[in-house]
Amino acid sequence: xxxxxxxxxxxxxxxxxxxxxxxxxxxxxxxxxxxxxxxxxxxxxxxxxxxxxxxxxxxxxxxxxxxxxxxxxxxxxxxxxxxxxxxxxxxxxxxxxxxxxxxxxxxxxxxxxxxxxxxxxxxxxxxxxxxxxxxxxxxxxxxxxxxxxxxxxxxxxxxxxxxxxxxxxxxxxxxxxxxxxxxxxxxxxxxxxxxxxxxxxxxxxxxxxxxxxxxxxxxxxxxxxxxxxxxxxxxxxxxxxxxxxxxxxxxxxxxxxxxxxxxxxxxxxxxxxxxxxxxxxxxxxxxxxxxxxxxxxxxxxxxxxxxxxxxxxxxxxxxxxxxxxxxxxxxxxxxxxxxxxxxxxxxxxxxxxxxxxxxxxxxxxxxxxxxxxxxxxxxxxxxxxxxxxxxxxxxxxxxxxxxxxxxxxxxxxxxxxxxxxxxxxxxxxxxxxxxxxxxxxxxxxxxxxxxxxxxxxxxxxxxxxxxxxxxxxxxxxxxxxxxxxxxxxxxxxxxxxxxxxxxxxxxxxxxxxxxxxxxxxxxxxxxxxxxxxxxxxxxxxxxxxxxxxxxxxxxxxxxxxxxxxxxxxxxxxxxxxxxxxxxxxxxxxxxxxxxxxxxxxxxxxxxxxxxxxxxxxxxxxxxxxxxxxxx
RNA sequence: GCCUCCGUGGCUUAGCGGUAUAGCGCGUCAUUGGUAAUGACGAGGUCCCGAGUUCAAUUCUCGGCGGAGGCUCCA
Numbered sequence: 001x002x003x004x005x006x007x008x009x010x011x012x013x014x015x016x017x018x019x020x021x022x023x024x025x026x027x028x029x030x031x032x033x034x035x036x037x038x039x040x041x042x043x044x045x046x047x048x049x050x051x052x053x054x055x056x057x058x059x060x061x062x063x064x065x066x067x068x069x070x071x072x073x074x075x076x077x078x079x080x081x082x083x084x085x086x087x088x089x090x091x092x093x094x095x096x097x098x099x100x101x102x103x104x105x106x107x108x109x110x111x112x113x114x115x116x117x118x119x120x121x122x123x124x125x126x127x128x129x130x131x132x133x134x135x136x137x138x139x140x141x142x143x144x145x146x147x148x149x150x151x152x153x154x155x156x157x158x159x160x161x162x163x164x165x166x167x168x169x170x171x172x173x174x175x176x177x178x179x180x181x182x183x184x185x186x187x188x189x190x191x192x193x194x195x196x197x198x199x200x201x202x203x204x205x206x207x208x209x210x211x212x213x214x215x216x217x218x219x220x221x222x223x224x225x226x227x228x229x230x231x232x233x234x235x236x237x238x239x240x241x242x243x244x245x246x247x248x249x250x251x252x253x254x255x256x257x258x259x260x261x262x263x264x265x266x267x268x269x270x271x272x273x274x275x276x277x278x279x280x281x282x283x284x285x286x287x288x289x290x291x292x293x294x295x296x297x298x299x300x301x302x303x304x305x306x307x308x309x310x311x312x313x314x315x316x317x318x319x320x321x322x323x324x325x326x327x328x329x330x331x332x333x334x335x336x337x338x339x340x341x342x343x344x345x346x347x348x349x350x351x352x353x354x355x356x357x358x359x360x361x362x363x364x365x366x367x368x369x370x371x372x373x374x375x376x377x378x379x380x381x382x383x384x385x386x387x388x389x390x391x392x393x394x395x396x397x398x399x400x401x402x403x404x405x406x407x408x409x410x411x412x413x414x415x416x417x418x419x420x421x422x423x424x425x426x427x428x429x430x431x432x433x434x435x436x437x438x439x440x441x442x443x444x445x446x447x448x449x450x451x452x453x454x455x456x457x458x459x460x461x462x463x464x465x466x467x468x469x470x471x472x473x474x475x476x477x478x479x480x481x482x483x484x485x486x487x488x489x490x491x492x493x494x495x496x497x498x499x500x501x502x503x504x505x506x507x508x509x510x511x512x513x514x515x516x517x518x519x520x521x522x523x524x525x526x527x528x529x530x531x532x533x534x535x536x537x538x539x540x541x542x543x544x545x546x547x548x549x550x551x552x553x554x555x556x557x558x559x560x561x562x563x564x565x566x567x568x569x570x571x572x573x574x575x576x577x578x579x580x581x582x583x584x585x586x587x588x589x590x591x592x593x594x595x596x597x598x599x600x601x602x603x604x605x606x607x608x609x610x611x612x613x614x615x616x617x618x619x620x621x622x623x624x625x626x627x628x629x630x631x
Numbered sequence: 632g633c634c635u636c637c638g639u640g641g642c643u644u645a646g647c648g649g650u651a652u653a654g655c656g657c658g659u660c661a662u663u664g665g666u667a668a669u670g671a672c673g674a675g676g677u678c679c680c681g682a683g684u685u686c687a688a689u690u691c692u693c694g695g696c697g698g699a700g701g702c703u704c705c706a
Contacts, residue, residue, distance in 0.1 A: 001684080040674030045683095046703090095705095095706095096705055097706090098703090098705055098706055099704080112634065114636085115637075154706095168706090176706080177706045178706055179706060196636095196701075197700090198700065198701035199633065199635060200702045200703085202703090203705075204705085206632075206633065208704080211634090213701070230672085245642075256697090257696085257698090261644070362632055363632070364634095365702095367699085367700095505695085543664065550684080569634095570662080572664055572669060573665050574666060574668070575666095575667080578668055579668085588666085593665085600635095602666085609667095
């Protein structure tokens, strides 16, 4: 019998009979390996363990704890889910069931699910898992596949699009069209949880029928599953909508859905971010402007927004004329640029604007501060000569980096290219895209490319920041725009005296103040660093007779801009400490007999660290120092 | 916009075809207390809005408004 050589990750080699299954190979190493492996990588390609090996290969057994193994496990879990749903809803039609970031889903054409269906589905899944039914792969012809799925128009549509081999997987009496691979048997799907129901359109297109989706997740073992569920709980605790109410930062009202109302404490946060923004922009050589919120329709026609953004805009009629509420700041900025003539000597001309914009987002996508209909962009437009693009982009990236680092955000960068719906010529797009790429290179960053994901007026660089619990958010963006200068006929006088067209960049760093604050709330779980926290210091009095002293300290601290309040209610110290900690006050100062005598305050933090007594003026300076450092 | 679920005093929440729980918060009184909830008493609700069914609707039905989770990381 012919022999083949199998090599393993540790570069050891063994010889086997040709046609040996990967599972037998695993068994020859150890029973445990065979039992725990869910799939195998053969020359880099993930396959079933039942795969027969016919030539010399490099193989790597995958356990469900590895990333690739986990994908296989989850995909198998999706099949188990599909079978369970068919038990509960025999008439449901299967559509697709892919693996996603934290689990998997499966879409069915069936009547909507209701919460009481979940336990039924889960218990059917458990039965299937307990039965330890093996997964079997079969390759079939297109005709055969069409015969198997003749009653399922979705599968037929998929089959019709398929090229090459078609495979089906069966476990028990359940069969599904699937590339695989799958785990050995359903018993390997031991740590799973069905999460939620949702409506989802066939192929994601709202013109198609709405299907019923079941989301689930699965892990290699129950411990990992528990860990994941706990992470979700942690994320829920940090939910900025809850913390925003708890900390009295902002609210929403049905009279203006999707448009935040900022409370005094929220304004403190917003203003601190704005102040920091102004300081940094001054250092970077920006000036600041403000343009109107309501502008005539004619402007939006010349800018191209009428053509490309109308469905997201709000309108108003004034004195019989049509006006629009600005969804972007740029057109107003263009008018300001045209106010006077410009010379290359001013370039790069950096103009910042904290612009309040309104966009009519679909009601179903609104979500706290993350997706709103009115928000403040920390916008800026930079006008320059073509030769300055690369340097300016690199400089902007360094600037953005500095801002994100302050908040402890790691980030990644993506470059988005020309979308289908766009304005401008091919040549302009090419030049703009090249400018961005070179700028990123000069800044020394790695980046991904999203083809066709750019704005309608130009290519862009997006910054995705990673928060304290690993979630990513799109914030900053740098967009090169060679279309608006054209449309508005912007010019400058070049060194040789000729009139030329400037290149323009739009960019934001926070993205929007609203969204950035939402992210910060969740990132810090409401425990803001001192410089940002609306509640920096609270003084607690032990008894009424110390109120005057507490007030003296308060006035002294306030005179230097420290945000301080006195809790002189006739409650116990314990209660006042507890409440101050629940309000995430950075420093809790207790004053009583001995503090009054020694001119001190006794300090404790929101994290329950006991600092002890300090001279109140000395501590004031420590606080000021910490605020200044923005730590 | 579409699908599912939800909407009860400021907040969290129980409940139900006969106008409603509790806790926190709030107010008053007592307590002046030294580091995560002092005690007693009290006020506060058109049960999101509108229509329908019913002797009777916060509860059931329909519509609206608002909120939550989703709506191509493709067999």
